[in-house]
Amino acid sequence: MTADGVRSEEIDTSRPHPARIYDYLLGGKDNYEVDQRAGDELAAAAPEVRIGLRANRAFLRRAVRHVVTEGGIRQILDIGTGLPTSPNVHEIALDAAPDVRVAYVDNDPIVKSHGDALLSSEGATSIVLGDLRDPRAIVEHPDIRRIIDFDEPVALLLVAIVHFLTDAEKPEETIATLRDALAPGSFLVLSHATGDFADRTAAQAVYNKATATLNLRSRTEIERFFNGFDLITPGLSQAPFWRPDSPPPPGSEQIGFYGGVARKSA
Template sequence: MSEPGFPAQEIDTERPHPARIYDYLLGGKDNYAVDRDAGDALADVAPEVRPGVRANRAFLRRAVRYAVGGGIRQILDIGTGLPTSPNVHETARETAPDVRVAYVDNDPIVNVHANALLNRSGGTRVVLGDLRDPQAVVHHPDVREVVDFDEPVALLLVAVLHFLTEEEQPGRIVATLRDALPPGSVLVLSHATDDFADRSAAQAVYGNATATLNLRPRSAIERYFDGFELVEPGLVQVPFWRPDSSPPQGSGEIGFYGGVAYRRA
């Protein structure tokens, strides 16, 4: 495991952090009062947010099962957030026990918690890294310890790109990661949108957070799949991506798109 600890001054508990807000909305306990306040404010202005994050989590599990069922045995999960069981490696190993997973997040609290929870799980690594520096992520020695970029990789960018501004060039970042993947690799991506309702008040909740919320339309999100081939049903609201059962009532209001795509060449 990497990065065993951090001085307290490196952990910002004065401002809400997206990973800890997400944890709170999922019903987790690894969060602070500022995160809970932000989560409550978010739910007040966007009532679909709690079912939305649950639907996004369910999409992640289905997409992981799809990738592993297709033969992929290594996963790079960037922006992993706080561990919520079943974790990616737990979901993957229900299908194939030999799957290896590198978790990457830029929040030291995520890193500490994940290391504590996963320190008995072989074939996983937890890395303190930043999506905004994709080359550093790809070349991190702990990532390289479990991910062989000569073999197909499942790259997970789930509910993370909407925390990047246009100035941070999310399209360039995804392209850099794409170019590090061999043919046969899979991109699993979800992204928040305001296509279904005005969510400017929800964006404002993140004004004091460690990252802003940058909602994008379907057309912009679809461009992140350039160089990949989307599998059916394409880029859709997450409850409608290959659901295990009929999506619950209200699923059409959920402001998350999700898709899975192969890198063919």
């Protein structure tokens, strides 16, 4: 058992995990040889993958700053947070407003272990083990409730996570359950992989050997996840073109990530 109470048998290092592949491709150190092999396969199948992941991460930073500075949000629920990559969501948010509270959720015990170490001194921030497939358990988790007051507006982050749910797992219903728990004025920040701009079959096959399959969806399919929310300008866009704060890098037109931010009306 690890120091944070996670049983060692819960940590599967025999198969690549999307969070650790992501970490490896972003240049992180919290990954294993199996994740590195999968990351190298992914980069060979889709050479633009690294620029795409960086663009997705940059979208997250811009979206968090927007909901805090312009949207007035002071509490954030980040589901599928992945391994810590600085600046983390709470670092971005706290830089914009010192009273923001952040609750992280991930289903990988290794992510939980690293998060606990990182957040040990952050009283307004927590991380819990949870799975997007069980949204009610997330909303009702006591450590989430300690940080998040669902009677007040919340920014719900579903960044590069919904594409790991199959259609059979009913992602629209999952998001609707989370939406219904949010107060009016809350935000949804969502990004999702797509095959709209290039053939991603080979890259998809790499992920499908990992602990979660990659389900590419079209713009129309992804827009349905925003039902009950009002997309803010510029709507659902390729990640590097959502309110860029600098010119998008060359090749951005081929990046296979959509990103959008939407608000729940009264």
